[in-house]
Amino acid sequence: MHLRNALRAATALSLIMVGAAQAETITIATVNNGDMIRMQGYTDDFTAKTGHEVEWVTLEENVLRQRVTTDITTKGGQFDIMTIGMYETPIWGANGWLVPLDDLSAEYDVDDILPAMRGGLSHDGTLYAAPFYGESSMIMYRTDLMEKAGLEMPEAPTWQFIREAAAAMDDPANDINGICLRGKAGWGEGGAFITVTANSFGARWFDEEWMPQFDQPEWKAALDFYVNLMNDYGPEGYATNGFNENLSLFQQGKCGMWIDATVAASFVTNPNDSTVADHVGFALAPNAEGVEKRSNWLWAWALAIPAGTQKEEAAKAFIEWATSKDYIELVAAKEGWANVPPGARTSLYETPEYQDVPFAKMTLDSINAADPTNPTVDPVPYVGIQFVAIPEFAGMATEVSQEFSAAYAGQQTVDEALAKAQAIATEVMEAAGYR
Amino acid sequence: MARAVSPRRKLINTGLAWAIGLLIFFPILWTILTSFKTEAQAIASPPLFLGFDWTLENYGVVMERSDYGRFLMNSIIIAGGSTILGLIVAVPAAWSMAFVPSRRTKDILLWMLSTKMLPAVGVLYPIYLLFIQLGLLDSRAGLVIVMMLINLPIIVWMLYTYFREIPVEILEAARMDGATLKEEVLYILTPMAVPGIASTMLLNFILAWNEAFWTLNLTAVDAAPLTAFIASYSSPEGLFFAKLSAASTMAIAPILILGWFSQKQLVRGLTFGAVK
């Protein structure tokens, strides 16, 4: 009797312990973008499949970045999965702060991840974060206005054509701006846009000796072109417009063209939010005449596991679930193919149903046209297209883009802004010991 | 208070005050109105004031997406806890400063205020590392302590000024009757200081409720208050004004309601010793 009770207790105890080892609660920090919010809605599916529970910490992009960076650099251990981008992944991976994702299951089919995404989320050939969704940038334009202007958008236009088209579509009397582009300060906002624009004019952030290049004519050409284009045909106050501001302008029918993230395509073609949903066409991001690099970037929001988490297995299980083909099918079945997270997997673009989505092909072409290891015309010592994957970049580029935004607002000239940018970058690079 | 004035002047006063009051309140009103619109109506041009289809959709979305109750609970616990803890520490200190002043009392008061001048962001890493060591990250206890420390100087100062206004004669009389220190504080001072303590509590509750740097940076899940709730609705990809407005309304409603009921108390109580 006595013994039996003891045995029973032991069995119960071991069951509890096994249960505890199996079913865990993982904490995931993520950004408050639509696709992630949707993912949260399907958490129950994950819990049903694996038994693990999920606690979400959803924050806006800037706060998220600040929060997860503080935590990982101090080894605070607050999160079991962090949502990070293509900028952070290689840097953190190199520091040994992330769990390598080199033992994912065969069923997961890691080779299905788009090569550009896999490359951008790896360090020394090891994958450190799994892309949840990926994006490039492309032109979105109003087919009706283009027709009215008597023009036709080529598949791969030049900046010169964009300027002509903007001039033709600009119609202040009817509250239509020829073109809307990002001008907001911040390395991930206007900073990203002007960097890719500069790339397409043959400019680069640094030469092979890490010498800042803002004093070169290509940068001046790019910035001059951008400022003139926007002053002539852009919306009021474009110096403070970022992704969101431009999105609402475009959805309200106030822009002839908009060059921005490919994920915007599903927003502008969604009739619930967009007044112009039926009149949107897509084209590759432009380049300056005679420059081989186009102005499209590459970005992915990806899931990574901080090294040192006690719940690595559960975290891996979550990543395999959230970035799997099954998840894509789950969303497609419930909300339609236009709403699945784009830009991560090759198989998605081979799915016939997805090929019917109007922006699918252009998104894939844009992603494929981006090469983070070879982003500019002249060789550079860095990886990244709209960013430079070094720890100093975020701070430096934010300050540089603030100078540019001040030039957009007419508070200083392009030359002044470039001179300041050169000074800021030189100072930072010297302080960091590159030079 | 109620001075006799001509009805005409009263009318002018009323009109002017209401106009200004509504103007100041308008941004909040607009936020509340926007929270009942659809996202498309929220950015409609020209703007829609009342003539839109009122919808509770945004509140539904917010309630479904986030565990509002938990954020609210954390805000109440952190703001309330830090206020109570602050009072426990501050009442004796303010009492002794007010009734047993020394030459250094004023210096100590000013020094206490000066501790508020260290820019929070400059000490983020030190405090974060400290919290890791102490195991206080993402704990309500940790935030209660931090919020208490941040607001302690204000609490001490406010209480000090209230206590100063209590006539010393009463205390002396009590002492003559043989009241102990404890009795003195409990039965004489405290009742007389209740209005002051109440408005101190209110002010500190509001300050702790609205603090958005430490509450965001030291929490994740368990202790995240409404400031973190707001951070999950500000500037996502896509349209968000209406949802943000709904979330904002939910975040400020509790404190607005509290303010509404305690308005008289606040108007009377926030003297900071300004009244002689």
Next chain:
Amino acid sequence: MATKASRSAARLMMAPAVILLLGWMLVPLIMTLWFSFRTYLPLRGGDQGWTGFDNYVRFVSSSAFWPAVQTTLLIVLGVLVITVCLGILLAILLDQPMWGQGVVRILVIAPFFVMPTVSALVWKNMFMDPVNGLLAHLWRFFGAEPVSWLSDASLQSIIMIVSWQWLPFATLILLTAIQSLDSEQLEAAEMDGAPVLKRFFYIILPHLSRAITIVILIQTIFLLAIFAEIFVTTGGAFGTRTLSYLIFQRVLESQNVGLGSAGGVYAIILANIVAIFLMRIVGKNLDT
């Protein structure tokens, strides 16, 4: 008079608050000082050793330093002037007899209850947006060109947002003080036919001087540290980078804790200079 016993009891009662605040001040301060002398780059392997006064020199010699100090002072000064002036007028108005006084008061106080992040988001997106903002609609309605508030009038816009948040606080304290004003004295002056302005300058203003001092003192402490309003609206662009925002950029955006800590030390020094300055000007009002 205080006996020896009550004096030591008083010390004992003061001890917890003093010790706690001393700890809260000293621990971060010492850590800040320590880091400020070190090369501490979290993204480059953390603490990399002693560097002397390099961080201090670099922080001050950065082209962003003096403009940041200037911006900080401008914002503090601008908000103080606006909130105190409007606060006095508003307090006088709210003290007058009227219908619905309680409701008007809550309307005026309400902005104080709004989180800084929320108010910045609301102002930026729903009011100051040059295309969809309400102010833009208003301007267009009157046939004027909408203003790009946050780029063309960035500093003024931030001062406005912050003033909106702090006006209730100033009004509250000033109102409390006005209510304590002997109304007989005022009425007597009124009877004597003293003009409104005279009454204001000779009776009301002197009576309010103490309250004004307190408003200035407390607001300055909070205003020197404003952060959320800038973080949300301009991100430090268009000349709105304050000293605490510059420190934020160094610590979190550039991930240079050593440099940011040196900035923190400068911020403390600036705060103390402002405090001493304040004490000189207004301190005599504070004699209790």
